[in-house]
Amino acid sequence: MVVEIYFIVICLLTLSLAFLLTKFLSKSKIKNVPKGSMGYPLIGETYGFLKALRQDKGSEWLEERVAKYGPVFKTSILGSPTVFIIGQQGNKFVLGSSHDVLSSKKPPTLQRIFGKQSLLELTGSRFKLVKGEMLKFLKPECLQNYVEKMDELVKTVLLRELKENKTIEVVRLMKKLTYDMACNILFDIDEQTREVLYEDFILAFKAIHSLPINFPGTSLWKGLKARERIVDKILPIMNKRREELSKGVLSSTNDMISCLLAIRDENNQPLDEEMIVGTFIFIFVAGHDTSATLMTLMIWKLSRDQEVYNNVLEEQMEIIKQREGNEDRLTWGEIQNMKYTWRVAQELMRMIPPLFGAFRKTIEDTNYEGYDIPKGWQVYWASCGTHMNKDIFENPEKFDPSRFENRTKSIPPFSYIPFGAGLHYCIGNEFARVQTLTTIHNFVKTYEWSQMNLEETITRRPMPYPSLGLPIKIKPRCNMS
Template sequence: MAAFIAVIVITLFIAFFLSKFLFKDQTKNLPGGSLGFPLIGETFSFLQAQKQDQGPEWLEERTSKHGPMFKTSLMGSPTVVVVGQAGNKFVLGAEDDVLAAKQPVTLVAISGKQNIFELTGSRYRLVKGAMVSFLKPESLQNYIKRMDGLIKTMLLKETENKDTIKVVVTMKKFTFTIASSILFGIDDERTREVLFDDFSLAFKAVWSLPVNFPGTVYWKGLRARSRIANQILPILEQRREAFSKGKLSPTSDVFSSLLALRDENEEPVSDDLIVDNYVTLMVASHDTSAILLSLMIWKLSKDSEIYNKVLEEQMDIIGKREEGAENRLTWAEIQKMKYTWRVAQELMRIIPPVFGSFRKALKDIEYGGYDIPKGWQVFWVAHGTHMNKEIFDKPTEFDPSRFENPSKPIPPYAYIPFGGGLHTCIGNEFARVEVLTIIHNLVTMYEWSSVYPDEAITRQPMPYPSMGLPIKIKPRKP
């Protein structure tokens, strides 16, 4: 065993020496920073900082030394990190043939090589069009009553004979069920449960070291991804058959829409492409919404003033319904939830669900006086602008009113919880409707209090209350 360890140590030392001296990048003007250890880079320190919700401190330690642009190595690839509004605009506003939305190897392995973030040109526009058709406001209006009824049923089931629930896992179940049922037409409860368990494993592997060794997070995630595909392929066959018999149309669900696609040669897209984009859309549509919901419930538990304003707004919506009207939310009522959504916006400013995201340089480029070599990752972060006092007055204070009538307009690429530019999140409106519908039902149907009032936030890699946010809950008296 000792000899084996010695071989590993010597191998790593040699690799480190070669990377530093023999294979040093020929580009002369890289930004300051450190690429860390071979393969590992600075991934461990970055993930550890995220776990402790110290990501901003990790950034500030490096920007204080090197300025708003520095080099590092994350998730197995050399990376340039850019911080600030100008950097956000440079990355998010770049054309696909300069900085492509190519993700780290871990995310590509889980989502698939043909997921929408990896596609470019006509294939990207084709798949995006199919997805957007189900996520645009005109389509969402048709989902409101169904979503509202589904949430009411889930709340009643989840709280039956219980006085305590764990919010994080409950919100993940809710958003997963909503996306599965409304977007993909997967209504079989057992199928959803199996898929939910595997998605939980797969998502943990997205931000991990790409070490495919038995027992690692990455290894477990890859196996879960394989099981997801095996569950979905028979469903695709059933939908394809129903589609050919005229029992389904391209507007029935996202699967049907993707099955109806034809490329520039009038050929159908592959099952692999459909599965890859199913995985991607499920991760994007349920996990980020679950984060925001968990953070909102966490905040409402801690701040009675904000809670009471949200409750007043939601109760007022019910109170203004005409006598005998159906007890279901409408699109018009969703639009009245202005204060509740401002609370969500402020939470996403202070605790952005997505800390940052990667792009990949497809050619040698220059920014800020430095070179970015072809093949390197470029990482943008929300913190650099969300907490900038030049952009947001008193940025550390929680103030939803800053999104009501701001004294000065928020400049482009400064508030970016949903990204920006060409690859702005296509599901941002779906997320807004989903979050508001769940919060409406929760505050009007129940009262609750936090079991651990001082519960801290951690990132895994998304921000969550560290203990899963258990709450004591009881039906609200009429």
């Protein structure tokens, strides 16, 4: 009986949305909307798009439509009419446009998980205010102070997880490691609370790219329930830190929650509680998972490419060799000397970018390359449109870290965009770099490993991960000299 009711509701919603969309398009004064298919009512082409991403065939999904409709085409994704804009100029238009042309407002699923007032949704002066304050925690001067703490945390987690020779899943390990780093270094969340919240953050992240259907058992429903539990846990922490800030026990530089609580706008008013909670969830969910993706793919690549592995190992061992005495603590200067290791990471992010692309939303009716894009429609950019373009990167299918070393042909702006670009450049890119290099340094110098399934493919859910979780056989390195 319950299933029948759900089916009837879905049918009614589908018919209603189809009627409203048809009515809107027929009355619209917009004359030259891009060509394309809107797919099925309600779900549009969401299922096909997400299926292609899960199979790591997102670029093929795009190429089919670009071949049929051109580099600008329309569809419907995650419950909203969407225009895909592919290529360097498209990236520049989407990522470089001001907030009064394209806002950061996201599809309904992302809004419901992150909240309507998270950093992801802010515009104008409010966006600049919050982003500016948060950058104080992520600029190089501050990151230098995090290196020692990160190094110790990585060693502790690896020692705890890898006590004996055994098999581990790298995806699970890296997600837990980056989560612990965010809790410990950025938010000062105690160990008991972080353990309780961990699974809920995983569920929330899975929900942001799910179908916009909120029925018991669906990914969105599970994600929203997880969000409720996260909010229930974080509100008491916020209240306590707000009180400690007022008493002078804490300062705004203690952690990011305290930073957000201490912000005052132009009218000397604090941020809304919903905005602080939403920004906390956004940074936690998005930040720790993107770093975990890159760190996992580094281990995956080193497992499969002996030449790259040897070069990384040589660089990391040379860093250890240059240390004075018995010092075993990583330094900021050593991080800067990991040039080849980071070029490997850069090339991985070119070929398998953490973000396949992202959404913006039109504030008013707008125009691009002669096409009209109605107010309220989503606009989507895709990194593969430039990352795998042979006119920008020579032999784009070849893995070549040297393309990021002393480039004779500079990469055009808005072409290499693993961290976004323009107004929307990721504020955590340097934090992710230090996280990744610290982890790979400790992993390579301490352990030897082999991938258990060389046929393991990459899947996106929505970040790119080895489909089986990357199980490896691992043991302590025999010779540390």
